[in-house]
Amino acid sequence: MDERGAPLRLCASAELVEKGRALIWNVLQWREPARAFALRHDGRVVAYLNRCAHVPAEMDWLPGEFLDSRQEFILCAIHGASYDTQTGRCVGGPCAGGSLIALRVEEQGGEVYWYPSRDTRPCTEDATPAHESPP
Numbered sequence: 001m002d003e004r005g006a007p008l009r010l011c012a013s014a015e016l017v018e019k020g021r022a023l024i025w026n027v028l029q030w031r032e033p034a035r036a037f038a039l040r041h042d043g044r045v046v047a048y049l050n051r052c053a054h055v056p057a058e059m060d061w062l063p064g065e066f067l068d069s070r071q072e073f074i075l076c077a078i079h080g081a082s083y084d085t086q087t088g089r090c091v092g093g094p095c096a097g098g099s100l101i102a103l104r105v106e107e108q109g110g111e112v113y114w115y116p117s118r119d120t121r122p123c124t125e126d127a128t129p130a131h132e133s134p135p
């Protein structure tokens with residue numbers, strides 16, 4: 001069964017430069033607020049939940065900066081777990097056997113789109129916490 005939602009535009013393709021700063025956006029992961037990121041590596045845009053497989057913490061060492069000093073791997077700033085940029089699989093450090101949660105993104109017509117899934121949904125007005133009343 002296709003679990004894809006309607007694609008949502010993230011940014012223009014040109015905004016994600018090769019091995020450059022990632023785009024970060026808010027999502028709901030299993031109905032809980034979380035952040036995701038997209039970056040370009042080896043010419044391809046990839047996207048993951050910003051959550052390390054070692055400890056469920058955000059990984060960027062500065063906002064949007066995920067790559068190691070050689071710009072080869074995604075590096076968790078907390079304890080140094082390294083991940084393959086194309087697959088999200090752990091390649092070193094304390095994430096052994098783990099993987100990042102990959103999000104589906106595609107480039108079409110010079111734009112980058114994200115396809116929400118059953119598990120990872122957009123943050124919308126209906127995500128307002130129950131204790132907050134609408135204006």
Ligand code: FES
Nearest residue numbers: 052054076079081
């Ligand atoms: S939290 Fe990422 S390596 Fe420990």
